[in-house]
Amino acid sequence: MLKFLKGVVGSAAGGIKDLPYSIGDPYAASWGSWTHCQGTSKEDNSPVSIFSFTASGAQDGRLAPARNGVKRLRTVRHPNVLSFLHSTEVEGMEGKITIYVVTEPVMPLAEKIKDMGLIDTQRDEYFAWGLHQVSKAVSFLNNDCKLVHGNVCLSAVVVTPALDWKLHAFDVLAEFDGANPEASGPMLQYEWLVGSQYKSLEFAKADWALIRKSPQYALDAWGLGCLIYELFSNTNLAKTEDLRNTAPIPKNLLPDYQRLLSSQPSRRLNPSKLIENSDFFQNKLVETIQFMEVLNLKDSVEKDSFFRKLSTLVEQLPRQIVLKKILPMVASALEFGSAAAPALTPFLKMGAWLSQDELTSKVVPTIVKLFASTDRAIRASLLQNIDQYGNAFPSQLLDEQVFPHLATGFSDTSALLRELTLKSMLILAPKVLWPSQPQANTTMW
Structure with missing residues (x-):
């Protein structure tokens, strides 16, 4: 440093x-x-x-x-x-x-939303995943660290290349001082940086005695309400009164939205409870990613059932999120052994939606590692689907890292693997760097 x-x-x-x-x-x-x-x-x-x-x-x-x-x-x-x-x-x-x-x-959330162009159910599913992530960050600050962010809003959220939402803009952030409710002076030393449209009633009045008596999450719960309004109204909050317009808010989120924006700080919804109880987060995208995040804790029966359904499920989810978030998670699970052969089918299906260059960079490296696996089910699945990715192998990579493992299939004790290995050569043979044949000796004696 x-x-x-x-x-x-x-x-x-x-x-x-x-x-x-x-x-x-x-x-x-x-x-x-x-x-x-x-x-x-x-x-x-x-x-x-x-x-x-x-x-x-x-x-x-x-x-x-x-x-x-x-x-x-x-x-x-x-x-x-x-x-x-x-x-x-x-x-x-x-x-x-x-x-x-x-x-x-990262890039600003507002710009990423505009670029993605999601609508209807797919938009709501992605917003649910993002709000779930931001709520976890706010809950961590409030409940675990006893900190107050002070200005949770659309511009305080950015998005990673994997489409994850991250909270930042910590200029106002401070320790929650609830032990001394009669203390004079602001708890948030730099509160003047916060726009008036984002301030709750007690915040706007600078009622620091009330703020100190309130739950440590009260100000940021209000901020989450402001973020929700800006997301679904597709506009920056202009004045506090606009928060009363609930028309853009999804019906299954509306009760939580109203609790976040309660006029009484003590009655506002703790972000941790929002995460745990909101019906809005009960959708296929959130549940799929959450399952993948704790995959190591699942037993083999749960994993196999999940991956057999995933091939159909990914067709219903936002394509951009599938390719940038779920595909890398499945690749990692396959590489590190937390996913078995049933995961290959959805993995290759998602890979088929990539361009040729992306297929080579995002799918082939995982395939190369899997060819070294001793799991016959994985080897068989790789060979059965060779037509989906075989042409994406660079010749040198195929020759040096794949073919030595693939060639063991010619003498495998499993008749199925021997047959699949032989059939795979119809696709791979033109790309293998075969040794040059010695030229015939044509010298005249």
């Missing part, structure tokens, strides 16, 4: 020297005064996100909360919180101070 800091701090003129990341195009929007740009690592060209904030000087009131946000993001670790990689400050000309924060690659 010290080496990184020395490399990025510029000269007296305030330039960025030897920053090990290239800053790309900015996204259209970000939270607060931050700018969110695409970026890449100069070391291996891997993608990242780079957030930057520029203060006019050391006395700029926004500088302290920005530093708070960086510190909090660095120290709070959770699967549904944006993953921090690096940060640094650079002093520029005229005393300007710029903070750079490097994170895993």
Whole structure:
């Protein structure tokens, strides 16, 4: 880390020297005064996100909360919180101070939703999965860490390439101080950064005594209600009164939405209860991903039943989420042995929806590893479906890593494997790098 800091701090003129990341195009929007740009690592060209904030000087009131946000993001670790990689400050000309924060690659939720173009049931299923993830992050902050985010809303959520939702924008985040309800002064030191449209009644009135007496999740429960409104209304919240318009909210989410936005802080719904009890989360997409996340805890009968149904199920789920989220999860399960032969059928079915290049990069590496398996059921399934992926093998990869394992099938004790191995050569033979034949000696004596 010290080496990184020395490399990025510029000269007296305030330039960025030897920053090990290239800053790309900015996204259209970000939270607060931050700018969110695409970026890449100069070391291996891997993608990242780079957030930057520029203060006019050391006395700029926004500088302290920005530093708070960086510190909090660095120290709070959770699967549904944006993953921090690096940060640094650079002093520029005229005393300007710029903070750079490097994170895993993400894009703003609003932009990703627009790009995906989901509608109707598929949109609601994806929103349910995303809200489930954000609610878990908020519950972790509130119930486990006794922290208050303070500004949960659409712009505080970003999306990974695997289409997972991550919570960030921690500038306002602070410890919940419920032990001293009569204390003067705000509990959230930087509450002035929060837009008035996102503030509950007690927050808008700066009634800190009431806030301290309320449950630690009360402010962020309200924020989850604001996020839900912005998602389903497809617009940024303009004023608090707009939250009363419940027409866009799905009927099976409406009771929870109303409890999150209760006028009485003590009656608001704990995010943990939202996760556990909401009917809105009971859908095929959420249940499928949740099953995959705890696959190691399932017995073989449950796994086989799940994977036999998955081939049909993936046809009903949003195609983008199937390919970017579920396909990699099934690939990982096959590679590490937590899934058996029945998982190959849906895996190859999903792989057939990829382009040829994507098939080679996302499916073939798993297939190569599976050819080394001693499980006859897996070997048989691979050979029976060779027509779905055989042409995607680069010749050298096939020759060096696949054919030595495949060739053992010619002498296997199982007649079925011998037959399937022989039939597979109809597809693979043209791609195998056969040894060059010696030329005949034509020398005339």
